[in-house]
Amino acid sequence: MSTTLVEMSEFLQKGRVKNVKELIQKALDEGIAPKTILEEGLLSGMSVVGEKFKKNEVFVPEVLIAARAMNAGTTMLKPYLVQEGVESKGTVVIGTVKGDLHDIGKNIVKMMMEGKGLNVIDLGVDVSAEQYVTAAKENDADIIACSTLLTTTMGEIKNVVDLVKAEGIRAKVMIGGAPVTQDFCDSVNADSYTPDAATAADVALSFCL
Template sequence: MTTIELLASLATCVERGKVNAKSPFPPDLKGQDGADEITVRALAEGATPQDVLTQALMVGMNRVGENFRDKKIFVPDLLMAARAMSASMVHLKPFFKSSEVRLRGTIVLGTVAGDLHDIGKKLVGMILEGAGWSIVDLGTDVSTQKFLDAVKEHPDCLVGMSALLTTTMSAMEESVKRLKEEYPATKILVGGAPLTHEFAQRIGADFYSPDPQGAVEYLNTITPMSA
């Protein structure tokens, strides 16, 4: 296989959630190499770590994000894809420090104060990671101060906030307001079941999407990725 074919195959492994050769899923790829082995082969055949990221992992995860948005796949499929991506990323991590892999930037994610819902925010993090972002996940019940501290620690970051309760939307409003006061240039994305475009606009957030892929597409417009 050429490196181009290997990268295409790797993208398919991510899209289909084929983690490694031992993985019996999906059944039509049983016995074949998965994301783990193909990443090793691609790097050995001369693909750069950046190629692996941009031409395989991001391609595969973008398809996953689109299919998830279009309800062609569901959360378990997305989590299997994330597993496959992680199996590949293990081989790229050593190149992060040497800058041979350039990520788009950092996104600080958190579920706002008073809200303990974690899963939706984690799914967003997985898809954004697959789009070439480094994710700093602050967890749930994140205070405004914790968001402020994270932005101070990661000065060029973007911030993603999640709220799943109507009662915690006010906490989101407070956090957005304080962040914009102290860091007006920091882009803030918001999401969560009870939110709307109108609410996001009213509280001063920069972007709202009902699904993770919407955030990916927005971020692609403001921070294009060079191969």
Template sequence: MSVQNIYDAVVEFNIDKVVSLVEAEIKIGTDVSEILSNGLISAMDEVGQRYSEGEFFVPEMLMAAKAMKAGLEVLKPLLSQGESEKKGTIIIGTVKGDLHDIGKNLVSMMMEGAGFEVYDLGVDVDTEKFLATAKEKNADVICMSALLTTTMPFMEVTVKAIREQGLSFKTMVGGAPVSEDFAKKIGADGWSTDAPGAVETARKLTAK
């Protein structure tokens, strides 16, 4: 029943409690993937759900993601021993010329919360860096964010480069000025209005 307590602690965004509960579960030998799936990840699904219904505000979603991440950090050394399946690898960053990263950071945390392996390249990221990191980490999806309308064209540059080089990475775009039409027009594989939606889209794109 204590995995349920972890779930509750994430939904209450109590970081210390999540960490101590995860530690306690590991100590008594609970299956690590059970802690991950039924404790942490399903709690974040609940958080995303509550946000979508308007019950949770953005800061609550962010705090829950932080609590989830703290629990994940405790689990990580054990997970890398191959006890849990990998959900997929995400490369994320704000595009060249743009320093706005609040939305991107939230998506990044929610992706981690959903169990993805996330490499956040920060802000002002050019195509070369997106592609080099994606190749190095054998990524599934490259996620690009922009707030300025004038930096949106850099998303298209990266999508084109992936095509031209015959690479198989999927792409997702997001940020206040990005619309579904824009995503389609530049040939991106995915798009979302908000962070929980981005997680859903990434799940679809990485479904094997």
């Protein structure tokens, strides 16, 4: 692999926005394809962060600064990717369920999914079943990802699953959040429960392949 991309990945893991942007420009000047820069410079760096996060080797602040660097990089690279006709690996509609305003867990899952090359549409917090389904239809989403932190709003997940089935859309429903368990996932017939953000991103990617 190009040393520029290796350096880019390392700076991304440290959350160094300025260095990442400089190295993207350097890589473009060296004639490296935008898709290669994305995958081997940016996404590979975020993937390392995801694995370390899963193993408790890095924590929430480190994930956030790495994701900020990745976002700065992908924003800079976007026009070149569009020009090259690079497509995302899949589409996810994500949100925190109706009645719940917590978003940090959802945001970390979103960042991890983007780090896998997925296109993630963030509906924010307090999202109703109808909003999830409408967005999934409009974007032909592969996945609907529901987050909740509150025991009081867990029931909303069942409303989302039921509406997805009733509307007959193809999106898989993934769920997560502090009070959610595999037993709960089974009881509401969701497609997947994952205990952490990095695993959620891995499973989401597997659903899209």
